[in-house]
Amino acid sequence: MLKNAGTWELVDPPSKINIVGSKWIFKAKKDAVGNVVCYKACLVTQGFSQIPGIDYFDTFVPVAKLASICVVLAVATAWNMEIHQIDIKGAYLNRKLTNNEQIYMRQPLSFGSLSHPHKVCVSD
Numbered sequence: 001m002l003k004n005a006g007t008w009e010l011v012d013p014p015s016k017i018n019i020v021g022s023k024w025i026f027k028a029k030k031d032a033v034g035n036v037v038c039y040k041a042c043l044v045t046q047g048f049s050q051i052p053g054i055d056y057f058d059t060f061v062p063v064a065k066l067a068s069i070c071v072v073l074a075v076a077t078a079w080n081m082e083i084h085q086i087d088i089k090g091a092y093l094n095r096k097l098t099n100n101e102q103i104y105m106r107q108p109l110s111f112g113s114l115s116h117p118h119k120v121c122v123s124d
Helices: 066-078
Strands: 008-011 022-030 038-046 104-108 122-124
Touching: none
Parallel strands: none
Antiparallel strands: 008 122, 022 038, 104 122
């Protein structure tokens, strides 16, 4: 999904730029009985290496408070309404960054370009 979405392009690392690391997180999804249904891989950046005010300025996480969810469920129950949910796969890949928000990341292990091992990923 990362490759198909054109999440980054490989470039030579600029001088005096903080290059963020990355790490693969692997998980086996299991059913109710405990059988493995599928394997998932997630690439995460090591954001702890970023410097506030230099590498980023503001952070936002779109999550709902538990109290808000409880109110919505209570209203839906009182009015006998149906509740539905959706999961947008790769939603985080769709955000466009400005020129001031360029993020440089080391190539993920086992995903790096063999022909350009010293290049870094930059947000596209």
